[in-house]
Amino acid sequence: MAKNFKKIYVLIAFSYDSKCIKNTVSSLLENHAPFTTEVEILLVENGIKSFHKDYFNQLNASPFNLSYSYYPEGGKSKALNFAIKNLLDVDSFIIFSDDDITFNKNWIINYLQAFKKFGPNHFFGGAFKCAYQDKPDPNILHLMPKSARGANDDYYIRNSTSLFLGFNWAAFAKDIVDVGYFNEALGPGTGTSGQETEMQKRLLANSVERVFVNDNSVIHFVPADKISLEWTKQRAKKIAIGKKLKEDRFSVRLKDTLKTVTVLFKNSPKNLKAYYYTAKVACIRLYHTI
Numbered sequence: 001m002a003k004n005f006k007k008i009y010v011l012i013a014f015s016y017d018s019k020c021i022k023n024t025v026s027s028l029l030e031n032h033a034p035f036t037t038e039v040e041i042l043l044v045e046n047g048i049k050s051f052h053k054d055y056f057n058q059l060n061a062s063p064f065n066l067s068y069s070y071y072p073e074g075g076k077s078k079a080l081n082f083a084i085k086n087l088l089d090v091d092s093f094i095i096f097s098d099d100d101i102t103f104n105k106n107w108i109i110n111y112l113q114a115f116k117k118f119g120p121n122h123f124f125g126g127a128f129k130c131a132y133q134d135k136p137d138p139n140i141l142h143l144m145p146k147s148a149r150g151a152n153d154d155y156y157i158r159n160s161t162s163l164f165l166g167f168n169w170a171a172f173a174k175d176i177v178d179v180g181y182f183n184e185a186l187g188p189g190t191g192t193s194g195q196e197t198e199m200q201k202r203l204l205a206n207s208v209e210r211v212f213v214n215d216n217s218v219i220h221f222v223p224a225d226k227i228s229l230e231w232t233k234q235r236a237k238k239i240a241i242g243k244k245l246k247e248d249r250f251s252v253r254l255k256d257t258l259k260t261v262t263v264l265f266k267n268s269p270k271n272l273k274a275y276y277y278t279a280k281v282a283c284i285r286l287y288h289t290i
Contacts, residue, residue: 005172007038007092008112013071013079014099015188016047020221021099022055025066028097031108033063039108040065042087046072046079046189075189077182084181090174096196098167102131102219110216111170122209123171123200125164126216127153134224144232148222156212163210166196168218175208 010028014021025043033039041064045052056068071082080096088094093115095108104110107126114124130150141149147165156162176182179202187195204210225231 005091005093005115006089007040008034008095008108008115009088009092009173010039010041010095010097010108011044011080011083011088012042012097012099013044013046013076013083015074015076016045016049016051018045018052018099021052024097024099024101025056025059025061027102028107029061029064030105031064031103032105034109034112037112038065040067040088042083043068044079044083044087045070046076047074048072075184075187077184077187077195078189081181081184084173084176088173090177092173093170094173094176095170096166096168097218098220100221100223101167102221104217107216107218110213114211114213115170115172118209118211120172120175121207122211123164123169123175123203124211124213125156125169126213126218127151127156128165128168128218128220130222131219132222132224132227134227136222136227140229140232141227144227147220148227150220153212153214153217160212161210163197163200165220167220168216169196169200171203171208175203175206179203179206179208 012021012024021043025041028041041061043052043056043066045068050070053068053070056066059066067087069083069087071079073079084094093111095111097103110126111124118124128150129152130148136144136148151162151165176199179199182195183198184190186192186198200210
């Protein structure tokens, strides 16, 4: 059983140009509230300007507490670290999500039950489905990242080491503090991706165990411009550069990423050449070696 903890925080860091954050918060407020544990929703807008302050400061979030903050520097990892360092208690649990999610109504309670059962030194996550603005091309869907394909309960049960996506996972605040917060060189706003995966790997390396939470799926909205060929190419580049940032030399994983893009763009050699050159230059600039 878990030790007593002070509060549950639902933490969402979002960019100033978010188009879905209001719908996401509206869905979150439909969650059933725990009777015995206080829940606070922390919204951290980041970027060049605060566009949502007035709306959220006037929003009736009952039965939850809702706090809005603005962090002027762009970058999701920076906004998450700002919140963990300044807005919450270290003896608390944090549930992480994003600004394009629809929640099941027991989402918070299901995490609370898992927290109480396993306690600190564990991190948690659930499955997800995708809701597409436009129907994706089945010929390229399998080449897209998991976030655009979905992963159900059976997937996470079969793949017991698979890590969780950034919009449906949770951890004890002190466990995150103990491994040194999020890597601010990774994630949205940096030209890379994978900050949650990198964090979860550090938690595992620090003997924090992975726990899959059954029947706690969310729905991830995928807009039309994020299922296109061009977006898939750019996403692959971000993954490649992100992996290079986390590794000391040109890795097999980066080569595999380039192979994936080769398959995707085998009929467009000019696009492939442009992509490969961009990724290669990025690697040379970062590590002065290929």
